[in-house]
Amino acid sequence: MPKRGVPLAILGVLFLNEAVDTFAQFCFKKTALAQGAPAIHSLGSAGAFLSGVFSSGYLGLGLAAVALVFVSWTVVLSKVDLSAAMPVTSVSYLLVALVALVFLHERIPVLEWAGILFIIAGVAIVSWESPEPKAPPP
């Protein structure tokens, strides 16, 4: 069975994972931005949206980042408990907000920051003592 404590090297990999995951979210937002303002109201318009999404180079980059995180997360979970690794993932809510603020120039009101803090605290508390040894990434 994996140990509960998290060695420093694994903690480093976990933080790197969250950074790569944040990059994936950035790529998905870039993919969406390239679509303009599509309205999906039929199968045809859904197909047009899908083909537009697939022609974006950012989608492939984002999917590659997700695949990398998935493999690395699976390996990490064979070394430490989910309850030890999972709270670290809550940092992604801060990273994504910071990337959105700095690189996408999004406006984040104080109320939203307050909400993000509650979410981070909640995700950390929820995952702190998970009875299950294995689960996929969030």
Next chain:
Amino acid sequence: MTGHLVFVIFLIAGTSVCDTVNHLGLKVCADAVDFEVVGAGSVARFAWRILRMPLAWVSIGFSFLSLFIMLYALTMASLSLAFSLDSMHHVFIALASRFFLKESVSWRRWLGTASIMIGIVLVALSGAN
């Protein structure tokens, strides 16, 4: 603008339901593969065993569906708003674990779930202004 936000929340609830199905499916697959991952070769063998299960492909299908709904939501909402609201899948997984898998959920988990829900309400309120 508020109707717009309600639609975005509806879409993200959809991605969270897909994520929950995906997580439950992969959990069943991972439990079925009793395997110690040591070294790069064993990672490939672990992945191969998972990918041979039809349920793993159902899970992967749901994660793609979740991604495409999220991409559509992102054409209307900011990344910070959409990603924060997406944390509702933690709430759904806690509920599914309790009522669907009949797992026991500790008071500490309910406390964390309540904190996430407060956070989601605050983020949604900030989006409504």
